[in-house]
Amino acid sequence: MxxxxxxxxxxxxxxxxxxxxxxxxxxxxxxxxxxxxxxxxxxxxxxxxxxxxxxxxxxxxxxxxxxxxxxxxxxxxxxxxxxxxxxxxxxxxxxxxxxxxxxxxxxxxxxxxxxxxxxxxxxxxxxxxxxxxxxxxxxxxxxxxxxxxxxxxxxxxxxxxxxxxxxxxxxxxxxxxxxxxxxxxxxxxxxxxSADDFHKFHPNGRLGAQLVKVRELMASGDDIPKVRGDATLLEATIEMTRGRLGGTAIVDNHERLIGAFTDGDLRRTLTAKQNLTESIGQFMTVTPLSVGPDELASEALRRMHDSSVMLFFVCEDERLIGAVHMHDLLEAGVA
Missing domain, CATH: 3.40.50.10490 (Glucose-6-phosphate isomerase like protein; domain 1)
Incomplete structure (x- = not known):
């Protein structure tokens, strides 16, 4: 009742x-x-x-x-x-x-x-x-x-x-x-x-993921796929396969990023039946997109979507220090 x-x-x-x-x-x-x-x-x-x-x-x-x-x-x-x-x-x-x-x-x-x-x-x-x-x-x-x-x-x-x-x-x-x-x-x-301070107190969950920086998710050291500017198409392809990020950076003798070569570039090259011993400089993208290590991962993901790319190379003072793939950002909960 x-x-x-x-x-x-x-x-x-x-x-x-x-x-x-x-x-x-x-x-x-x-x-x-x-x-x-x-x-x-x-x-x-x-x-x-x-x-x-x-x-x-x-x-x-x-x-x-x-x-x-x-x-x-x-x-x-x-x-x-x-x-x-x-x-x-x-x-x-x-x-x-x-x-x-x-x-x-x-x-x-x-x-x-x-x-x-x-x-x-x-x-x-x-x-x-x-x-x-x-x-x-x-x-x-x-x-x-x-x-x-x-x-x-x-x-x-x-x-x-x-x-x-x-x-x-x-x-x-x-x-x-x-x-x-x-x-x-x-x-x-x-x-x-600051947002940095906020992230220290909110490391978990969706909110924490939005405050993660690129530096925390990027591949670094030997995990960065990269070749010199005088490498061959074959060497770049082998390095790209080793890195498993869908691309490789092209750097000069001072580790400065001068180009990028992705699996999309490789498909277009093979379709044209190019000689694998030719210089990678003929096939690389000479203005590769890059991101800073202290940029928010959420902003990097937005830029990836806007540019229709899956991979960003990370540069600091013009030197290559890392690489971050869209899948890494999504797996970390970045949205």
Missing amino acids: STVSNIVPFKSGGHIVETACRSLAVAASGLNALEAQFAERDFAGAFLRLIGLIMNVRGRLIVTGIGKSGIVARKMTATLTSTGTPAIFLHPADAGHGDLGMVTPADLVLMLSHSGESTELGPIIQYCKRFAIPLAAMTAQSNSTIAQAADISILMPPVQEACPNSLAPTTSTTVQMAFGDALAVSLMEMRGF
């Missing part, structure tokens, strides 16, 4: 879509209100002080919250950690059972509570005061216990919840989440956090 006391009659599809759009409009109004807060001198000043504290903290940023604010705090922690700010999430329920021991005077505590009166946060506030640990608060109530206890108080704008009963945290948590992202992005810019 259903536990719902009042069963609402089935509404039309159009009505349901209107409800969904209305909730999004309410959420958007909350985000607009948050953006407007940054134009307020006190809010902007508190935000800048928080940025300064986080940048200068010797330990970690401890993010905490209970209920829906706790879920937002977890997400905020994950975003900060992956973008260069050492952060951990502290569950208030566990704090009073030993986990307060992870908080040190070198840390900074950031506490999320929409009402500012979550009793579960009390032990953390007391601990911060006892051991002089800096405390920052994110709350919508300026006169709340948490706001009054904090060294820095970030006051969220008053917003209307999208819930028809104005009870379920909806818009308020959306605003909290957006503020967390704004905080993380601001810290990224302050730290000069």
Whole structure:
């Protein structure tokens, strides 16, 4: 038997879509209100002080919250950690059972509570005061216990919840989440956090693959198929077969790339019944496409598609240092 006391009659599809759009409009109004807060001198000043504290903290940023604010705090922690700010999430329920021991005077505590009166946060506030640990608060109530206890108080704008009963945290948590992202992005810019740094924290999965550089996937050393400019067509063909990359580089005496010979070139040459003892210089492509070792593999793959080629030679300061095949990029998950 259903536990719902009042069963609402089935509404039309159009009505349901209107409800969904209305909730999004309410959420958007909350985000607009948050953006407007940054134009307020006190809010902007508190935000800048928080940025300064986080940048200068010797330990970690401890993010905490209970209920829906706790879920937002977890997400905020994950975003900060992956973008260069050492952060951990502290569950208030566990704090009073030993986990307060992870908080040190070198840390900074950031506490999320929409009402500012979550009793579960009390032990953390007391601990911060006892051991002089800096405390920052994110709350919508300026006169709340948490706001009054904090060294820095970030006051969220008053917003209307999208819930028809104005009870379920909806818009308020959306605003909290957006503020967390704004905080993380601001810290990224302050730290000069680059794509290289991002890759260090995201080595696996599709995201990591998009940040891999050519240097990490290229063949190098003896695995690079190459011959000198005075090699014969036969020698180039043998070297291309040995390399198993579908082509060979042609280099001068200083290892500079001067040409390329691919299996497509070989097919066209054999169709014309050329003498295999002739110089490869007659058959090579004299303007071969190349790529730098520090170029993103995803960009190299895009260039391969645009140029309809399967193989790039890798050059640094005009010298041949590697070769990368499209299959190597695809096998590594680059897309």
